[in-house]
Amino acid sequence: MGRLLKPAGAPALALATVLALVGAPRVQADELDLSVDLRAVSSDATTSRLNGGLGTLRYDAQHDGLRLGYVRLGYRGELAPTVRVVAEAVAYGDHDVNALDLTEAYADWRPFPSGAWRSRVKVGAFYPEISLENRMRGWRSPYTLTYSAVNTWIGEELRTIGGEYSLDWLGLANGHSWEASASVAAFGWNDPAGTVLATRGWGMTDRQGTLFGRFANGGQPFGSRTVFYDDLDKRPGYYASGVLKWRGLLELRALHYDNRARLGVEAPQIRDATWLTRFESVGLRLTPSEHLTLVGQWLHGRTFEDQLPNRNAWSYAGSFALASWKQGPWRWSARWDRFDVRQTESSFEYLPFLTASDGHAWTASVDRALGEHWHATVECVRSDSSNLLRPYLGQAVAQREQQWQLALRWER
Amino acid sequence: MSNRFLKLLNFARYKAREMHPRFHRLALCVTASTVLAGLAARACAGELSVTVRSAAGSAVDGALVVAEPAQPAPRPAAAQHAIMDQRNLQFVPDLLVVRTGALIEFPNSDQVRHQVYSFSGAKNFQLPLYAGRTQPPVAFDKPGLVTLGCNIHDNMIGFIYVSDTPWYGRTSADGTLKIRDLPPGDYTLRVWHPLIDETGPQLEQRVVVGENATVTFRLQRALRQPLMHHGADKKWEDY
Numbered sequence: 158m159g160r161l162l163k164p165a166g167a168p169a170l171a172l173a174t175v176l177a178l179v180g181a182p183r184v185q186a187d188e189l190d191l192s193v194d195l196r197a198v199s200s201d202a203t204t205s206r207l208n209g210g211l212g213t214l215r216y217d218a219q220h221d222g223l224r225l226g227y228v229r230l231g232y233r234g235e236l237a238p239t240v241r242v243v244a245e246a247v248a249y250g251d252h253d254v255n256a257l258d259l260t261e262a263y264a265d266w267r268p269f270p271s272g273a274w275r276s277r278v279k280v281g282a283f284y285p286e287i288s289l290e291n292r293m294r295g296w297r298s299p300y301t302l303t304y305s306a307v308n309t310w311i312g313e314e315l316r317t318i319g320g321e322y323s324l325d326w327l328g329l330a331n332g333h334s335w336e337a338s339a340s341v342a343a344f345g346w347n348d349p350a351g352t353v354l355a356t357r358g359w360g361m362t363d364r365q366g367t368l369f370g371r372f373a374n375g376g377q378p379f380g381s382r383t384v385f386y387d388d389l390d391k392r393p394g395y396y397a398s399g400v401l402k403w404r405g406l407l408e409l410r411a412l413h414y415d416n417r418a419r420l421g422v423e424a425p426q427i428r429d430a431t432w433l434t435r436f437e438s439v440g441l442r443l444t445p446s447e448h449l450t451l452v453g454q455w456l457h458g459r460t461f462e463d464q465l466p467n468r469n470a471w472s473y474a475g476s477f478a479l480a481s482w483k484q485g486p487w488r489w490s491a492r493w494d495r496f497d498v499r500q501t502e503s504s505f506e507y508l509p510f511l512t513a514s515d516g517h518a519w520t521a522s523v524d525r526a527l528g529e530h531w532h533a534t535v536e537c538v539r540s541d542s543s544n545l546l547r548p549y550l551g552q553a554v555a556q557r558e559q560q561w562q563l564a565l566r567w568e569r
Numbered sequence: 570m571s572n573r574f575l576k577l578l579n580f581a582r583y584k585a586r587e588m589h590p591r592f593h594r595l596a597l598c599v600t601a602s603t604v605l606a607g608l609a610a611r612a613c614a615g616e617l618s619v620t621v622r623s624a625a626g627s628a629v630d631g632a633l634v635v636a637e638p639a640q641p642a643p644r645p646a647a648a649q650h651a652i653m654d655q656r657n658l659q660f661v662p663d664l665l666v667v668r669t670g671a672l673i674e675f676p677n678s679d680q681v682r683h684q685v686y687s688f689s690g691a692k693n694f695q696l697p698l699y700a701g702r703t704q705p706p707v708a709f710d711k712p713g714l715v716t717l718g719c720n721i722h723d724n725m726i727g728f729i730y731v732s733d734t735p736w737y738g739r740t741s742a743d744g745t746l747k748i749r750d751l752p753p754g755d756y757t758l759r760v761w762h763p764l765i766d767e768t769g770p771q772l773e774q775r776v777v778v779g780e781n782a783t784v785t786f787r788l789q790r791a792l793r794q795p796l797m798h799h800g801a802d803k804k805w806e807d808y
Contacts, residue, residue: 188682233682238697239720267720269686269695275720286808292799294806329726330688330718334766334793400808405724405797444797568804 187234190294192568194226196302202540202558204550206357207251207364207372211547213516213540214560215303215362225250226302226363226564229295230257241265243283245295249364258367260296261316273331277323282368282386285317285396286340287412289442289452290479296365300450300490301522302536302562303361305477307438307456307494312365313372314353315414316386319344319393329404338400345388348418351434351460355471358514358544359496389431390419408442414458421464433461436473452479463504470502471512486526494518496542516542534564615778617748620785621740621760623792628744632762632786633666636736636748636776639755645735648672650706653717653727655683659798660717660727664763669733672706684720691715691731714761724796724807728763751778758784764792 198221204210205217216224225248232244245261263281284291288308290298296312298304304312321342328336353360353372366372366385394416401409418431436458443451455476462469474497481490496518500511518540525533543555621632649671654661656678667673677683677700685696691713696704698721709715712733719725730737736756740746758774765772767790776782799805 235698239684241698241721267684269684269720270718271688271693292807293804299805325723327718327723329723329796330716332716336723404794405799406794444799447797 187232190229190231190233190568192227192229192231192295192566194228194564194566196224196226196565197563198222198224198560200558200560202560203547203552203556205362206353206360207362211357211514211544211550211552212556212558213306213358213360213518213542214538214558215360215364216560216562217558221560226566228257229297229568231294236264239266239268241267247295247365247367251364253367253370255367255370258370260365260367262368270325270327270330273327275325275327277325279317279321279323280319282316282318283321284311285315285321285342285412285414286398286400287311287410287438287440289408289410289440289454290477297363299488299524300452300479300481301492301520302363302534302564303520303538303560304363305454305475305479305492305494306359306361306496306518307454307475307477309360309362309364310354310456310475312363313360314350314366314385316347316366316368317342317344317396318346318368318386334404336400336402338402340396340398340400342396343393344395344416345391345393346386347394347416348389348422348431349385349387349429350416351432351462351471352429354473354498355432355460355462355469355500355512358498358542359473359475359516361494361518361520361538361540387424387429389424389429390422392417392419394418406444410438410440412438414438420461420468430462435459448483450479450481450483452481453477459501461502467504468502469500469504471498471500473498488522488524490520490522490524492520494520510545512545514542514544514546516540518542530567530569532564532566532568534562534566536562536564614749615751615753616781617736617751617756617758617776617778618781618783619740619746619748619758619760620783621744621746621762622785622787624788624790626787628742629740629762629788629792630742630744631664632740632744632746632760632765633664633730634738634740634746634748634786635666635730635732635734635759635761636751636756636778637734637759638736638752639757642734642736644668644670648708650674652676653729654678655685655719655725657798658719658722658725660725662727664728664730664739666730666732666737666739667709668735669710669712669731671709671731673709673729674702674706675704676702681721683722683725685717686720687715687717689713689715692729695720724798726796730761753778753780758786760786762792764795766790766793 198216200216200221202214202217203212205212228248230246234242242264246259248257261283263283266278290308293299323340326337396414398412415435418433423430438456440454457474459472477494479492497515499513520538522536538560540558547554619634621629649668651667651673653665682698682700684698691711692715709731712731715729717727736748738746756776760772
């Protein structure tokens, strides 16, 4: 999708999409959201993956101080009585080619249920229903400023650009305690998925990939590209997922993803080729009381680049456990992340070894609501990681990175 | 005794006086005896004391108890008006009890829009996506339990019980309820709770109301866990 558009046209398209949705025929008044997040950052991290390095965090020692977290515009409207449209646009104020860009834009058809079963169809660009952490509008997390490693990657490289069909069993509305849902999706424009994970390892940021944007400002040792969402092989991928819910106290999600990329198709204009990426993810969220939320998620997969005998392959796994306590205007959250990427096949003549990176990280966050529209958050992330490619940038393989953030957020 | 019935008696008495003075005296006698009978019935109106206990023997708070007379209860002269609000992604109250024929309004007090529906046998209806107080009231003209849902927020569940009788109530925290002013007669008592997880004869009892009657219901299974409600403002958006 990205290469079909000149970069300069993308923000105009993003804005036009939002405005077109606002201007579309509607039955009811629409919902428009605006969020502004400003940060004071102190970081001793090595050069961030977002600045072309191999650091795991969003900010590094050269890019801290006063920063724009994000400006977010959200739109929810209605095309017909059972068809909602959603558009999310965001500006991060960093290196990206577009000052304002879309992260999601889709239509959601939900006919009224006439019994225990209901069908849903989503068409457009949207997140697969995988994260148990990113449950605020704009796919943000209410628990921490920085997403888990697993959901950082999903936010960076994955988007369903296509259609998804879901069949829901509405147990609660039928006097039962359980609810269940199954979804299948077919999508295109996700052939580079896996590139960032394989070349830079896992990261922990809250910087989502935008539909017409780029990843990283420069970037040794693998070049400066990455158009996130492109369809090089014209072959659709798919995922299938299932959800079980019990009375709002328990939610279990599982998903299998395969972008079915045809290996060996190259796109010189974006300096990339197709990446065949597959993974499984399982997640659990428990809400045993109105104060306490526990979340755990695990993801494991493989990604391949190029055909044999020139094939490269990586195996990757990520997981986290999060606990959050909410008391009045306060929310206290802590998360532990574990992540790992290992190259299993290599055709890189200039690398005499198989690449590998792994690590773990602690995140602690305190958030306080200041009235209806304001939030203040303090967060600390400490990441201990190793990456065999760091010596190519003159850095030690093992790094301990620490990042403090004070965020002030306003939204309405 | 209803005003309509008294008017009917007065009309009969007037017509009788037109026909013959003897009939007029007879009509006067009938009127007086009917009024006295009504007063006597009220004087010996019964009271039901109901207790609902869980399987473990503890008090059940908020159980609905409905007393259905053997003879159909008179319908109210005018349709009842009631409100089922939507606040913090919940229906408020969780259970609304109305008389058959009631008109219920569904205001949305949240910052997000809701899409209310029910496919229950007692009332099948849908309201389009809306905010505020834009939807006209909905008539509930069949007795029974109506389960409400929101097509956008699946965790929003509410209940409306449409009753043919005026004798109902919900138990207090100590699991008890008093239903007063019941005319003497045979009644079927039914108990229901939004968290009930059972069906069967233990939820129904027959009782004869003379002056007073005491009834205890004992559930056989534990109540379900209350629904956990999550984010309550427009910033939240679960899948």
